Each structure stands twice: as structure tokens, then as C-alpha cells.
Amino acid sequence: MNIEDASERDLPEIIVIYNDAIANSTAVFSDQPVTVERQRAWLNARLSAGHPVIVARLDGAVVGFASYGEFRPWPGYRRTVEHSVYVLRSRRRQGIGRRLVGELLDRATRAGMHAVVAGVDAENQASLRMHEQLGFVQVGRMPEVARKFDRWLDLVLLQITL
Ligand SMILES: CC(C)(COP(=O)(O)OP(=O)(O)OC[C@H]1O[C@@H](n2cnc3c(N)ncnc32)[C@H](O)[C@@H]1OP(=O)(O)O)[C@@H](O)C(=O)NCCC(=O)NCCS
Numbered sequence: 089m090n091i092e093d094a095s096e097r098d099l100p101e102i103i104v105i106y107n108d109a110i111a112n113s114t115a116v117f118s119d120q121p122v123t124v125e126r127q128r129a130w131l132n133a134r135l136s137a138g139h140p141v142i143v144a145r146l147d148g149a150v151v152g153f154a155s156y157g158e159f160r161p162w163p164g165y166r167r168t169v170e171h172s173v174y175v176l177r178s179r180r181r182q183g184i185g186r187r188l189v190g191e192l193l194d195r196a197t198r199a200g201m202h203a204v205v206a207g208v209d210a211e212n213q214a215s216l217r218m219h220e221q222l223g224f225v226q227v228g229r230m231p232e233v234a235r236k237f238d239r240w241l242d243l244v245l246l247q248i249t250l
Contacts, residue, residue, distance in 0.1 A: 089184065091191045094131060094141040094153060099124045101150035102143070105174045114209040114241055115174070117234040133157075139169070140195045144184045151179040154188035156196060159205055167202040173215075185218050193222070197250050204250065209234075210242035224248045 094102065103122055109115045110122070134141050134155055144152040156171035171192050175184045196204050206224060208215045216226075224246040232240035 089144055089146045089151070089187070091142055091144055091187060094143045094155075096128060096131065098143050098150050098153070099127050099131065102153050103127050105150070105153065105176050108177060109174055113212075114236050115212055115215065117209075117236055117241065119236060138199070140192065142188060142191055142195075144175070144188055146179070146184075151176045152184045152188050154185075154192050156192055156204065159203075167200065168205060169196060169201050169203075170205045170207065172206075180214070185214075186222060189218070189222055193248065193250070202250055204248050206246045208244045208246060210244045216244065216246070219246045222248070 103124060106116070106127070107121045110118055110120070131141055134157055137157065139155065139157050141155040142153065143150045152173065152175035154171060154173035156169040159165050159168040159170045171189065173185050173188050173192075175188075193204060204224075206215070206219050208219065210216075210229060220226075225248070226244055227247045228245040230243045230245070233243050234241040
């Protein structure tokens with residue numbers, strides 16, 4: 089498996105992974121599927137801000153993607169970023185998420201970032217465990233700040249200081 093910079097040609101595979109998470113999980117607090125056009129705008133915004141968008145590629149196919157971006161839009165937060173990571177359902181629990189986030193942490197360090205934040209649904213044990221395995225610590229829990237599938241969801245904030 090290779091970890092590579094994402095490009096526009098990866099967008100159709102990226103949106104299959106992302107739209108599965110939107111439709112079938114609480115990993116994303118949205119129920120609106122994304123289009124290639126919307127994801128192209130997201131990719132280009134991230135890249136023009138100097139932030140990474142990376143893919144995991146296995147036998148030529150995209151099996152996961154990850155990225156980080158601005159945490160909050162005030163100058164004091166410029167060395168803190170918030171990331172996200174998604175792995176193709178059929179390829180989970182094979183170390184791909186860990187590799188992707190590990191690569192993001194390396195890039196954040198090289199870019200002079202100081203803190204990396206993840207916002208995770210409190211029920212998402214896979215994500216919580218993976219982040220803790222990588223050295224993230226839980227720094228907050230916001231009860232019932234989101235709603236999906238007709239129920240309230242808690243947001244857990246995890247952070248690693250580089
Ligand atoms: C969360 C996610 C990215 C993890 O990626 P992954 O490639 O499946 O995870 P890895 O194989 O790298 O697992 C790393 C560690 O996380 C933990 N973990 C992963 N999946 C787990 C699960 N289903 N249950 C419990 N722990 C799990 C384990 O500690 C694992 O290490 P181990 O296999 O050596 O025990 C993946 O499950 C996913 O894409 N989920 C849907 C989208 C999502 O939740 N994204 C994160 C939003 S914040």
C-alpha cells in the first residue's frame with residue numbers, strides 16, 4: 089500500500105468512501121451525499137491553503153483518504169489543525185487508518201503545526217481507539233451537540249500536541 093497526495097482523478101473513489109460514511113454511520117454529522125464537484129472544491133481549497141489531502145492506494149485503487157485543515161478561523165489558531173480520515177469499509181482494521189493519520193502527523197510536524205485535533209462521535213469506538221493508539225488524548229466531550237438518525241450525538245474532542 090502506498091500513501092500519496094490526492095489528485096482530482098481520485099475524487100470519484102473518495103466520494104464513494106465518504107458517501108458511505110454519510111449514509112450509513114454517524115462518523116459525519118451530515119446526511120447529504122457529496123458530489124464530485126463539491127469535493128473538487130474542497131480538494132482545491134485545502135491544497136491552495138497549503139494543507140495536505142492524501143490517499144491510501146492498494147493495487148491501484150483508493151482504499152482510504154485523510155486530510156487536515158483550519159481548526160478555527162482566527163489567527164491565533166494558525167498552528168492548530170483539525171483532521172479527518174476515512175477507510176473503505178471492506179478494508180478496515182488492516183492498519184490503513186493508522187498509516188494515514190501517521191502520515192498526516194508527520195506532515196503537520198514538517199509544516200510547523202503545534203496541535204492536531206479530531207472531533208469524533210462518542211459512539212465511534214474504532215476512531216476513538218485508533219486515535220488513542222496514535223497518542224491522541226481525549227480533551228473534551230460535548231453532550232448532544234449534533235443530531236442524526238433521529239437521536240442526539242455527543243462529540244468527543246481528541247488532541248495531540250506535536
Ligand atoms: C476509524 C477508521 C478510520 C479506522 O481505520 P482502520 O484502517 O479501520 O483502522 P486501523 O486498522 O488502522 O486500526 C488502528 C487501531 O484502531 C482500533 N480499531 C480500529 N477499528 C476498530 C474497531 N472496529 N473496533 C475497535 N477498535 C478498532 C484498534 O486499536 C486498531 O489497532 P489493532 O488493529 O492493532 O488492534 C475506520 O474505521 C473508518 O473509516 N471508519 C468510518 C469513518 C470514520 O469513523 N472516520 C473517523 C471520523 S473521526
